[in-house]
Amino acid sequence: MIKPKKLRKGDTVAIVSLSSGLAGEKTISWRTEQGIKRLEEVFGLRVKIMPHAFKGIDYIYENPEKRAEDLNAALKDGEVKAIICCIGGNETIRIMPYIDFEALRNYPKIFSGYSDTTANHIMFYNNGISTSYGPALLTDFAENISMDEYTVESIKKTWFSSEAIGEIKPADNIRKFGLRWNEENKDIERPLLSNQGYESINGEGIVQGHLIGGCFEVFNNMRGTELFPEIEAFDDAILFLETSEVHIEPKFFEDYLRAMSVMGIFERINGIIVGRPQDGVYYEEYKDIWKQILKESGCEDIPVLYNMNFGHNEPKFILPYGLKAEVNTKDLTFSILESAVID
Template sequence: MIKPERLCKGDRVAIVSLSSGILGEKEILHKYELGKKRLEEKFGLEVVTMENALKGVDYIYNHPEKRAEDLMNAFKDKSIKGIICAIGGEDTIRLLPYIDYDVIRNNPKIFMGFSDTTANHLMMYKAGLVSYYGPALICDFANYVDMYDYTENAVRKMLFDAEETYEIKKCDYWTNEFISWCEENMNKAKKHLIDEKGYEVLQGHGKAAGKLLGGCLDAMPMYIGTDIWPSLEEWKDKILFLETSEEKPSPDLIRYYLRNLGAQGILGAIRGIICGKPQGEVYYEEYKEQYKMVLKEYGREDMIVIYNANFGHSEPIGIIPFGIECEIDADNKTIKLLERVVE
């Protein structure tokens, strides 16, 4: 896997709308401005907003080719060092016919986002580029009052400092509060709850290591069978990371999705699983039971499963890098990246 170069103060980063076009809606433009300001003032980056990113929901929906054009142009532009998604959505899959994997492979740079952006990460994976399942502009960089320190630290340590190894520590707080996105709420802070659970080990003992591959579990059915879905051989010996969206899929659906991974042979091929905290801790205990049930059905009661990690849809979030060697330790309840994630 190709690692892109680390970010430095003064670098240019592109903003893209690859699924939902909400960034360009009048009532959300203040979030765009706030996120842009944070990237500029906190991280010293120069923000480049791609041509179609602010054209609104209807235009973005009706023109998947223009969304893909923005992505390809961001990769082609030698002056751009990173690409940050505005937000996820449910429509990234329609970009597939317009993606040039050679362009991605020959112009490696940081790409980051989560949720339906899983599809884009699988595109990067197919092209052989390490990418970063992490904060998006609207949700995280433009969080009202300030960015979460947990999220900011992950961006700095992984993408700027390029540390040789990195322990993904558990965040000791979380929130289940949603503050409506409107300018009147810009000074409202979310209430934090203490996370007393820490990482939970659902099963397994000792350590397991492998390269990271995964994403948003309830978005994956859209990608299975397409040319970006990894082959069974590509899943071999991986550490699978999974989280669930704001749709809060029922425990039954989680069971169905996991059984599909079992039927494909993926659960038999991987070395371990990292599970994200469900948003708002809805179905927190119920999801645990589904994981244990399905893994038992497929004879994988031996596999290490670490639960309640901070990535994806539960705030605050960190970064999980696709294609990077990771060690999960059930006895010590740790998640460690065994190599730097950028050059």
């Protein structure tokens, strides 16, 4: 995988809306501005808003080519060192016909987002570029009161340092979901829930492999399209998956996971890490389904760590696509064994 260059204070990051145009809505502008302010004040970065990023929900939906135009321009802009998505959504895959894949390959840059942004990450992955399944502008950077230190430290270790990322410990606490993004709530801190840490739910031992995965629902929806990775991409991989705020019902979760099993994905991978379901919804049900499907697949020996702090969780750590990682179910540890960026 080709790695982007690391960030330094004073560097410029571009803001794009590749999924929902929520960041451009007037009722959300206070939060958009708060996220930008954190990029500037917490990390010492300059922020460049791409031309169509804040044009609102309707415009962004109706003009997928303009979304792609912003991404293409940010990739080719020599001043821009990183690209950060505003938020997820549900149809970023529509921008694919308009992507300048030559620019994508020739100008590797830090690229971050999660949820629907999974589809964008896979566009990069299929072209050999490592990106960050990580924070988005409206969620992590714009957290009420202040950013979570766990997230801040992950950003610094992943984007600002060319040293190996190393062990990623579980967050002590998880933010409660549900506080609406009304401006009158901006000075209300979301409650912190105690986090029990990583849980081993299948297999045992220590395994290593390259990282691939994303949001479970998006990953499922890409099946059968030209965007879904070739089956060989899963050989010796560490698969990472997490579910969204939709809280997919267990019966559908089981069906979709079984489809992945029938594709032969689980037979190829070395290990799995599973993100904590947002707000713990269906926590035990999902866990039981994972164990059931892996048993059906004859993959009861694959080490699986559960309740991980990525994706639809705040705080979160960053998962760089394609990098070598290690799952240790004996000591309940997870490590990324190389740097995500170069000098």
